Ligand code: SF4
């Protein structure tokens with residue numbers, strides 16, 4: 117890009133201040149306090165934490181992104197905050213959004229439009245719409261029509277995983293994204309800044325994995341509603357602050373004694389985009405199922421290993437995407453025999469006893485993938501059930517009953 | 533409504549020609565096990581027919597089978613079969629109809645079973661569901677699979693990176709797979725010849741679609757249009773047959789123009805042209821005739837439709853397959869298909885059609901199955917209304933699932949819509965066509 121040479125480097129190479137909460141006024145030393153804080157963030161559809169971060173310096177920019185994956189490292193390296201926009205959730209009343217979508221389309225785009233129309237995203241300077249499905253893809257165009265002043269990018273990713281094909285394409289896409297953000301933010305995103313940001317996100321991912329590992333080892337000590345909201349906090353907080361929060365949570369949860377229940381262990385699959393209401397997560401656990409792994413907010417765990425710091429940072433992000441990332445419905449599986457292996461390995465490595473497929477209603481990727489995954493795990497004799505939800509589902513009784521019956525059947529069979 | 537011709541189906545020569553072409557293609561496909569011909573399954577948008585022909589392979593298109601089954605009212609049972617096998621009621625019914633079709637033995641319209649494909653060629657153009665559909669098909673057939681990812685025009689244009697990526701995949705993935713499966717070596721000159729024939733047919737095809745600029749329009753660019761796109765969107769692009777078909781059709785339309793005739797309907801020539809519409813979205817196939825009748829009974833003619841651009845856009849920005857840039861032009865063809873263009877571009881295209889075809893209104897037939905088309909259509913409709921000042925309407929149905937076609941709802945909606953156009957005319961908002 118022409119402007120690159122003339123732009124100042126990102127004003128703060130380790131770009132984040134924090135919102136002031138974690139490291140100062142509150143003592144995050146118990147799971148209750150952390151959970152309460154996460155719940156506040158979760159319920160705050162005005163994104164106050166991100167607004168406060170932005171308000172601290174005039175040049176700060178906030179870049180919104182939708183599920184399922186964007187390389188947040190590039191945003192961070194520009195001194196900007198990556199803000200996960202996951203719809204309006206269970207408490208948002210959708211008034212305008214329904215005028216934009218037919219009844220047979222999932223809820224996340226309509227509540228996201230509602231967030232925008234009600235001005236709640238007005239402080240957001242750019243929006244990224246990842247390649248996940250045609251609904252989010254088309255939402256990128258709607259955003260262009262409705263918010264011409266915002267930098268909007270449909271973020272495409274390769275479905276061909278050869279370095280010389282998909283890799284070359286992807287590195288060029290990453291370069292375009294970098295140039296676009298540079299122009300929007302009036303900053304230069306250097307390789308050095310990128311490496312620092314990659315390190316910041318490597319650390320964040322390690323902590324996310326540590327929380328997931330901790331829960332899988334001792335699920336009674338890390339109830340899923342807590343882990344869920346802890347990860348949701350990562351969508352709306354500066355990454356450094358989220359890392360701090362996870363550290364604090366791990367220490368507090370480790371120290372706290374909690375009763376172990378006679379629950380079965382399940383993996384939850386299919387909830388990678390529109391997020392379930394908190395009550396759904398609670399209900400599953402209350403019905404007798406410990407969630408020992410899931411695919412909520414995959415962006416936090418998309419890359420499976422640390423991204424190397426040495427070498428070209430965009431090439432490294434690309435290689436990580438191509439060769440070390442999760443298998444999920446938004447990605448093509450080139451080898452037929454591999455379909456479902458990722459899920460099977462997850463079940464095995466987490467010592468899970470079953471899979472609950474929980475997909476948003478009308479979610480094509482999750483619902484089209486489900487029969488193939490179910491086939492694969494059936495062959496391995498892994499019990500599974502399926503249900504659908506919406507981010508604002510209120511009626512939990514049927515889900516509780518289904519999950520309860522599932523837990524009972526697993527216990528019954530494992531006892532034989 | 534008054535009609536000038538007898539109320540019986542008129543078969544023009546072009547229709548008979550197309551019927552023969554389709555029948556002979558099904559014959560070739562179903563006799564492949566005997567003739568040893570190799571079969572490739574691929575999708576309509578972004579299909580690489582000219583390239584496939586270089587390897588003497590036959591082209592089987594799952595959507596076309598779904599449409600055939602929809603029109604013959606067989607798709608409902610097939611969809612139920614797929615749902616019984618664990619497929620969600622929420623997902624695209626083309627996919628389910630196809631899965632149910634396979635489960636029921638995949639019998640072609642000639643009564644013989646279609647062979648399993650030797651190669652699945654996934655052109656991933658304009659729709660995410662295709663990718664999943666393909667994984668499902670692969671599960672079923674277990675044959676060799678090759679994918680061509682076609683990036684989406686998120687910024688409303690084709691970048692060099694996008695084009696290069698498609699060309700490289702063609703060279704390094706698709707062509708080697710076709711060579712392997714067919715045993716035929718790739719000959720770029722053969723491809724050039726096929727592309728030259730495509731371009732010839734495309735010229736006539738564009739002339740035909742643009743004939744709807746006449747008043748009265750000699751064609752219906754939606755209900756008639758779905759027949760006109762048949763050869764160019766499917767197994768015939770790049771053949772002499774396609775050239776002949778479009779030449780023949782063009783001749784017939786020239787005659788209609790000379791005689792001041794409107795489109796042919798299933799009940800004969802349309803009488804007075806009362807409403808000129810631009811339509812967005814695919815049609816419903818299970819009640820195709822009933823749906824069409826709701827239009828021609830009211831004297832409504834579709835002068836341009838976006839569905840007829842789903843397998844390639846030839847009119848709007850003048851794209852032609854180009855023998856001098858064979859792989860690049862195949863890439864550009866794939867990239868430019870209608871649903872691979874972003875929403876602002878789709879809106880611009882419709883706005884242009886509204887203007888150039890002197891339309892009275894804009895109608896969306898929103899398809900439950902198809903997020904690729906449908907997500908965002910309500911906003912598109914409002915944009916078109918705002919930009920053109922012409923009235924717009926919205927009806928909902930499905931492609932091949934008869935459960936989602938409510939004739940009375942759609943009819944009521946259309947009737948009040950036509951009244952709305954009349955009112956607008958009386959108020960001076962829209963001049964009457966003709
Ligand atoms: S919930 Fe599913 S269909 Fe809806 S936007 Fe997300 S991925 Fe797309």
Ligand code: SF4
Pocket residue numbers: 624625626627658659660661662901902903904905931
């Ligand atoms: S979603 Fe639409 S474009 Fe995609 S396969 Fe179904 S009908 Fe075709």
